[in-house]
Amino acid sequence: MQASFPYYSDPSFTVFKVPKWRADLYKFLSVNIWGNIPSNLQRAFSTWYSSLYNKPFSKTIIAPYIRLNYSDKNYLEKFKPPHGKTDFECFQDFFIREFKHLPKTDSPYVWPCEGLLCDEERLENLRLVCIKSDIRTISTVFGVEERQIPKHYTFTNVFLHNKNYHRIHSPVDGTITRIQHVPGDLVVLRPWIYKGNPSLPAFRNERYNIDIQDTLGRTWYLSIVGGPAVGTIALGENIAPGNTVSKLQEISLFYLGSTCCMAAPISPRFHAKDTFVEVGVPY
Template sequence: MQTSVEYYSDPSFTVFQVPDWRAKFYKYLSLELWGNLPSPIQRYLSSWYSSVYNKPYSKKIIKSYIRLNYSDKDYLDKFKPPFGKEEFESFQDFFIREFKELPLNDSPFVWPCEGLLCDENKVENLDYVQVKTDIRSVTTVFGLKYNEIPKNYTFTNVFLHNKNYHRIHSPITGTITRIQHIPGDLIVLRPWIYKQNPSIPAFRNERYNIDIEDERGRTWYLSIVGGPAVGTIELSANIKIGSEVKQLQELSLFYLGSTCCMAAPVSPRFHTKNTFVEVGIPY
C-alpha cells in the first residue's frame, strides 16, 4: 500500500484469515448467544470487565503489552498519559493515551482514527443487513432514514484493535450539526468473523453519531460504535451541536474496544479495504 506520509504509529496489523467454520462459530457466539442477552446485561458485564483495567495493579502489564504488540520499542515515547496525569496509573490510562503532538499535514481531509479499514464502498452499492427481525440500510448506522445520505457518498468502517490509539478526531474543519446517541447491543467487533459483511456490529451496537458540515456545505457523517468491554464512549469537551471544530480536533474517546464508521462526500485516495489507516494522514 502507498501512502503520502510516513507512518507515525506501528502498523503491524494482521488481517486474520479465519476458516469459514470458525468464523461461523464465532459469529454464532456473538450474534445468537451474547447478542441475545438483554443490552443492559451486556453493558453491565462489559463495564465490570473494563473496570479491571482501571485498577492500579493493571499498569504492570503495560510494558509487556508493548513488547508483545509493537515492533517499535520506542512506541510509547510519542504519547503521554491522559487528563494531565504525570504517569500511566493503570492499563486504561495507556489505552486512552494522548498524543504529545498530533500528526499534521496539508490535506483538506484526513482520517479521524487509527485502525484497519475493514469496509469501504459507495453507499449505493451496499447491501441491506438483517438485524434480528429488521432489514436495515447503511443509513441506519448513522440513525437516519433511507436516502438521507446521498448514494454517491462513500461508506468506510475502521476497526480499532485493542493495540490502536483510541481517540476519534474530526476529519475536516466545519460545524457540528447533529449529535445522536443510539443505545444498542455490544456484540463482538472483529470484522473477520462476519466475512462478507464486516460492518454488521455497526448496525446494532451502541453508538454516537456526529454530523459535521464542511466549509463547502457538505455533511460528513461519523458513527462512533462501541463493542464488548467498552465501559463507555465519552464525547470530548465542547463537542455539541453548533460547535465549530477544527480539523483533527478531538471528538471522543473509547474505554476499550471500538469501531468508527464514516459516510463522506469524497472517497479515500490512498487506502482500500483491509489496509491500515492512521489519525491525521490524508483521507
C-alpha cells in the same frame, strides 16, 4: 501490513484468515448467544470488565503489552498519560493515551482514527443487512432517514484493535450539526468473523452519531461504535451541536473496544479495504 504514510504508528496488523466454519461459530456465539443477552446486562458486564483496567495493579501489564504488540520499543514516547497525569497509573491510562504532538498534514480531509479499514464502498453499491428479521440499510448506522445520505457518498468502517490509538478526531474543519446517542447491543467487533459483512455490528451496537458540515456545506457522517468491554464512549471538550470543530480536533475517546464508521462526500484517495489507516493521514 504497512502504513501508507510514514507517520506515528506501528502499523503491523494481522488480517486473520479465519476458516469459514470457525468464523460461523464465532459469529453464532457473538450474535445468537451473547447478542441475545439483554443489552443492559451486556453493558453491566462490560463496565465491570473494563473497570479492572482502572486498578493500579493493571499498570504492570503495560510494559509486556508493548513488547508483545509493537515492533517500535520506543512507541510510548510519542504519547503522554491522559487527563494531565504525569504517569500511566493503570492500563486504562495507556489505552486512552494522548498524543504529545498531533500529526501534521496539509490535506483538507484526514482519517479520524487509527486501525484496519475493514469496509469501504459507495452507498449505492452497499447491500441490505438483516438484523433479527429486520431489513436495514446504511442509514440505520448513522440514525438518519432513508435517502438522507446521498448515494454517491462513500461508507468506510475502521476497526480499532486493542493495540490501536483509541481517540477519534474530526476529519475536516466544520460545524457540528447533530449528535445522537443510539442505545444498542455490544456484540463482538472483529470484522473477520462476519464473512462478507464486516460492518454488521455497526448496525446494532451502541453508538454515538456525529454530523459535521464542512466549509463547502457538505455533511460528513460519523458513527462511533462500541463493543464488548467498552465501559463508555466519552465525547471531547466542547463537542456539541452548533459548535465549530477544526481538522484533527478530538471528538471522542473509547474506554476499550471500538469501531468508527463514516459516510463521506468523497472516496478515500490513498486507501482501499484491508489496509491500515492513521489519524491525520490524508483521506
